[in-house]
Amino acid sequence: MTSIKEILPNAFQIIKKFDLCDNCLGRLFSKPLGSSSNKLLGKKIRRNLKISSVKCYVCKNLLSNLTPYLKLMLESCSKYEYSSILVGAIIKPSIIDRDDYIRSKYKLRGIESVKTDITKELAKQFIRKTKKKLDYLDPEITFTINFKDESCYIRSKSISLQGSYNKTQRGFPQKQKSCVNCFGKGCMICNFHGITEFDSVEGKISYYLFSKFGGTITKFTWMGGEDKSSLVLGSGRPFFVKIQNPLKRRPYLSKKINLDSVSISNCKIISELPKKFPHFTSLIKLQIHAQNEIDSKTLRKLKEILKKSVVVYEKSGKRSEKVVSNLKYKITSKRSFTLTIRAEGGFPIKRFVASDNVSPGVSQILNTPCSCTQFDFYDIELE
């Protein structure tokens, strides 16, 4: 290890020409000397050289005047719940240029930059004050201090949840329309939520999550979908959701949450969204209207559906097969009946009834045009 005596002549050469603060002076030599504090090392070198500093050539004394920025950080995170942080900075190019100039002029390689020292120093002071942890890999709060316009941008790590919902009233859709001004990206008009109304399953759940976690945008992954007129009963439809920029991280969530015609059950925080979403099957009850009269003998033909998979052809040319099981039917009038089936996730219910590029389909089997007037989910099972 290099001793302080060895670097003194070199330090003297530099400081004779360039006034440097303790931080910037120490930083130039802390690597070879293995010092953990640039500031203390700078002080020590200066004491040995007996040269005082007025205005640092590199940082213009920014490093010894970080208090206003620390205050800015504390103010901007006051509403957040967090345990770990990371600090980043945008600094004036002139500071970086002067830092580069000194480092290349004196061939000082492998030392940390003035920017790194500024963010390190800010993080150190922040942690001393708040007793939070520094986390380089996965911080709950990331600060970006902009020294150009003296602002502080804050980002909090998103939170992922999983749960199931039941829908016990007809007449509202699963998905919420995006804000017309920003198309869902988040803007002033939608309060950065990306949506302005909360009258769908997505809207109602989001509204609840915003009240619990704060946050800007919710991003849902649904295990299937339903119509506006459908009910979702049984154990409910599983979903995953990511809340961006949450304020709270550990609110209490009760086992069953009633949100007026939508209820959420088993809602819990998960460490991250699954890489691959699970397969699922749905137990669906369809109300079907037939153009011609039907009888139970004709309906018996529907059992044919169980013999092999139902083939679905997409406009794109894609072809897929879906397994249908647990088939039951019941005549309700001359031209209508109910059909209950368990089908694999992504089953095109209405097209299956209409035999619209789905084979075999109900219309095709019964040899009469049929349409699905309503369908409800009785259960959704994850595999």
Ligand SMILES: [Zn+2]
């Ligand atoms: Zn300096």
Ligand SMILES: [Zn+2]
């Ligand atoms: Zn918007």
